[in-house]
Amino acid sequence: MAQNIKGIVSGHSSSGGKTPLAYASISWHHTTIAVTADENGHFTITAPPAFPAHLIASFVGYESDTLTVTAAMDSLDITLHEGAALDEIVVTGRQAGNYISRLATIKTEVISAAGLTKMACCNLAESFENSAGITVGYSDAVSGARQIRLLGLSGNYVQMLDESRPDMRGLAQPFGLSYTPGQWLESIQIAKGAGSILQGYENITGQINLEYRKPATPQPLFLNLYLDRFLRTEANAASSLQLSDKWSTVLLAHASTDPKKYDDNHDGFMDEPVKRQINLANRWTYLADNGTQLRFGVKGLCEKRESGQMDFDGSRPHDTTAYGSQIENKHFNAYVKVGIPLSAAQPREDLGAVPTTSNIAFIGDYTFHELSSFFGLKNYYGRENTATFNTLFQSGFGQYHSYTAGLSFRWDDYGEQLEDAWLDENRQQYDNTIHLSRREITGGLFGEYTFSYKEKLTLVAGLRADYHSLYRWLFTPRVTLKYDFSGRLVFRASAGRGFRTANVITDNIGILATGRKIQIADDLQLEEAWTFGGSLSWYLPWGYDDNASISVDYFHTGFTNQVLVDAERYLYEPPQDYSTYWIYNLQGKSYSNTFQADFSMQPAERFTLLAAFRYTDAKTAYADGNLRERPLNNRFKALLNLQYATRMNIWTFDVTAQLNGATRLPDLDRNRRSNRYSPVYPLFFAQVTRKFKGIDVYIGCENILNYMQESPILHAGDPYSPLFDSTVIWGPLMGRRIYAGLRYTLFK
Amino acid sequence: MKTITVIFCSLFLFAAAGYGQAPEKLKKNEAEVTFSVNMSCHNCQKKIENAIPHEKGVLDMKVTIETKEVWIKYNTTKTDKEKLVQAFEKLGYKATELKVEK
Numbered sequence: 001m002a003q004n005i006k007g008i009v010s011g012h013s014s015s016g017g018k019t020p021l022a023y024a025s026i027s028w029h030h031t032t033i034a035v036t037a038d039e040n041g042h043f044t045i046t047a048p049p050a051f052p053a054h055l056i057a058s059f060v061g062y063e064s065d066t067l068t069v070t071a072a073m074d075s076l077d078i079t080l081h082e083g084a085a086l087d088e089i090v091v092t093g094r095q096a097g098n099y100i101s102r103l104a105t106i107k108t109e110v111i112s113a114a115g116l117t118k119m120a121c122c123n124l125a126e127s128f129e130n131s132a133g134i135t136v137g138y139s140d141a142v143s144g145a146r147q148i149r150l151l152g153l154s155g156n157y158v159q160m161l162d163e164s165r166p167d168m169r170g171l172a173q174p175f176g177l178s179y180t181p182g183q184w185l186e187s188i189q190i191a192k193g194a195g196s197i198l199q200g201y202e203n204i205t206g207q208i209n210l211e212y213r214k215p216a217t218p219q220p221l222f223l224n225l226y227l228d229r230f231l232r233t234e235a236n237a238a239s240s241l242q243l244s245d246k247w248s249t250v251l252l253a254h255a256s257t258d259p260k261k262y263d264d265n266h267d268g269f270m271d272e273p274v275k276r277q278i279n280l281a282n283r284w285t286y287l288a289d290n291g292t293q294l295r296f297g298v299k300g301l302c303e304k305r306e307s308g309q310m311d312f313d314g315s316r317p318h319d320t321t322a323y324g325s326q327i328e329n330k331h332f333n334a335y336v337k338v339g340i341p342l343s344a345a346q347p348r349e350d351l352g353a354v355p356t357t358s359n360i361a362f363i364g365d366y367t368f369h370e371l372s373s374f375f376g377l378k379n380y381y382g383r384e385n386t387a388t389f390n391t392l393f394q395s396g397f398g399q400y401h402s403y404t405a406g407l408s409f410r411w412d413d414y415g416e417q418l419e420d421a422w423l424d425e426n427r428q429q430y431d432n433t434i435h436l437s438r439r440e441i442t443g444g445l446f447g448e449y450t451f452s453y454k455e456k457l458t459l460v461a462g463l464r465a466d467y468h469s470l471y472r473w474l475f476t477p478r479v480t481l482k483y484d485f486s487g488r489l490v491f492r493a494s495a496g497r498g499f500r501t502a503n504v505i506t507d508n509i510g511i512l513a514t515g516r517k518i519q520i521a522d523d524l525q526l527e528e529a530w531t532f533g534g535s536l537s538w539y540l541p542w543g544y545d546d547n548a549s550i551s552v553d554y555f556h557t558g559f560t561n562q563v564l565v566d567a568e569r570y571l572y573e574p575p576q577d578y579s580t581y582w583i584y585n586l587q588g589k590s591y592s593n594t595f596q597a598d599f600s601m602q603p604a605e606r607f608t609l610l611a612a613f614r615y616t617d618a619k620t621a622y623a624d625g626n627l628r629e630r631p632l633n634n635r636f637k638a639l640l641n642l643q644y645a646t647r648m649n650i651w652t653f654d655v656t657a658q659l660n661g662a663t664r665l666p667d668l669d670r671n672r673r674s675n676r677y678s679p680v681y682p683l684f685f686a687q688v689t690r691k692f693k694g695i696d697v698y699i700g701c702e703n704i705l706n707y708m709q710e711s712p713i714l715h716a717g718d719p720y721s722p723l724f725d726s727t728v729i730w731g732p733l734m735g736r737r738i739y740a741g742l743r744y745t746l747f748k
Numbered sequence: 749m750k751t752i753t754v755i756f757c758s759l760f761l762f763a764a765a766g767y768g769q770a771p772e773k774l775k776k777n778e779a780e781v782t783f784s785v786n787m788s789c790h791n792c793q794k795k796i797e798n799a800i801p802h803e804k805g806v807l808d809m810k811v812t813i814e815t816k817e818v819w820i821k822y823n824t825t826k827t828d829k830e831k832l833v834q835a836f837e838k839l840g841y842k843a844t845e846l847k848v849e850k
Contacts, residue, residue, distance in 0.1 A: 054814075065788060065789070066814050067816075068814065068815050068816070078788070079788045079789070080788075080789075217791055218791055218795070219791070647801075647807065647808040647809075648797070648801035648806070648808060648809050649797070649801075650801060691801070692802065693798065693799060693802035694798060745794075745798065747791075747794070747795040747798060747799075747839075
């Protein structure tokens, strides 16, 4: 038997070049034997106690690899591939579509590449249909803006991340979900509760991280075409190119159009806007011999939507004979990330834990967003310029300790103008121009400490102190804990604080698509909330692969301050005007409690089952101080997803059933009773995918039962009346949607 | 509501029906082979899964990335081990047969 085993670790093999990975970590699984490669990737490790043994090689930014080593092998050649940076999730065999990550410290639901192909997944808004935790709904029946809800609260309180970099914040928020084509993504991670402080203080209910197709993926061409019954046409392309052993790039392109007007509910209004979108991104990676990584990229998009009554003519805005709306969005983002390793990795007893090398990272980011729109008589224009700069230093000490510390700086410049206009009952027109421009400069200092003990216990405690030019000092403490009882039962808990500045118009874009006056308090404060929660996950030896899981979680979010939007004030403060949206600071309590249970298993080979149930209790004290159920918030959602694939996944069949709970309907119409609820309704989805060599062809149907919300627009027949309102949306606006598409992948 | 209940119930029944299937035995003209393949990443796996199932005579395949093993069931009248090795070669991988003791 060999006394020592030698080998070399290299990075990102393409058919040609490999780069040695300096200071990669190598260890035997289930032992304390661990070494670090030298600067040329070479290593020598003592033989394991017994053969065959599993050797684990890992390097920051690469997917860890496990190698089965037999006694006959004395020289090893290990190649690692650039991969998921957020957490090390290695899924093998048949990939589950949605699953609860076992390794992440915070409760994380992962929607994998397999999950992203389960449905049409035109864009991000459609990627969450198999997730009970997230509900996606329209903000109104005119703009087509989609809003997600997590933990019973608006998506505004979720931090969207693009490979750990904040994205779709500010003015990009209302339409942001349609700005990420699902086909550009490799996976989505949904982390519920107070997360890491490294990405800032804005995460309140959770973080949704998007992992894009990687530059180093050996797929020179990916092409997707999609067409549905409503003539929505979409094309996506991705090209990952390995230019040399150091440089790689990925080009991402998207073009889509919804060219035709539909009015299937016969209310005179288009069910969805007609729209056009072009979206391009280019990302680069440079990996130097010494382990330095450089990543940078740009993204640009423009989108135009037109909506309103069927006979509205876009060339005649503000036409009082036909109500119409136009929205134009332009978005640009550029970023650069540099990661430099400073020292060799420390041998660690604890495998699969936090990185052990010291390294320093710089992240710079610039975003421009412009939204110009009109809704009937109302005009809204917003322009945002945001620049951020972050420095992070990451290191560890001893066997079990690691930490990240850093500095951050953000400059936000918003120019916003709302020309509000409305008619009273006597058709008298009123105008009011509101300027909402503001500049925020925030400088912060932060630290996060991680204690991880033998894959059993992980504790992450973080604190940031930010100085905000408008709101002074903000302290953000957060803590997360993960304890693995037996490898089969995992407990997680988290608690933390979060802040955000409300963008009152874009956060509530739907209020523009109404005949009401908008009344904004002039003392609006920063929104502030605490979120606490915990979860238990059991992994059970059930089913074909002996890997069923049951998971339950509970989260509570309590607001210290919240910016409220209230159209029901006339009900409890009678002299108040009945046709006004009041926007003001929370005075009393506002909270949300969410309970969720998830079950997944593989009852037979290639047959997976996923069931989930969520219950939400969200209440807010509005201006009179009385707690009321937050309107248009699903009390529960239940879902069941079944997937069956034939051998080698030649055919894949997917069926999803959803049951959507009742929501409280706001009483916006003086003629109706209060405390009304929307009906409970089911939605069914099905898709069949056939795999050919290089090409997947899919055909499917959304909303199979053709369920549609009846008369979604209040007073649709009289859009210039003070009671016209299109925000009371709780169900589908579009009927049965049959679609077909194809995906072509060229492998290198 | 009744139709909804029926649909949900049938979905569960459909789920239950698939449970507990026994592994299939080899039929006439069927053979199986396990190869050790020098693949090291998920993309190699994707690449193999994209191409090998569409080779003539391949009936079933399983890729285990941790052990770098690929198990294939094939129709002996349409292909053989050599042809399968060649198919891996075309993709840029070296496949060597692993003898499995029964």
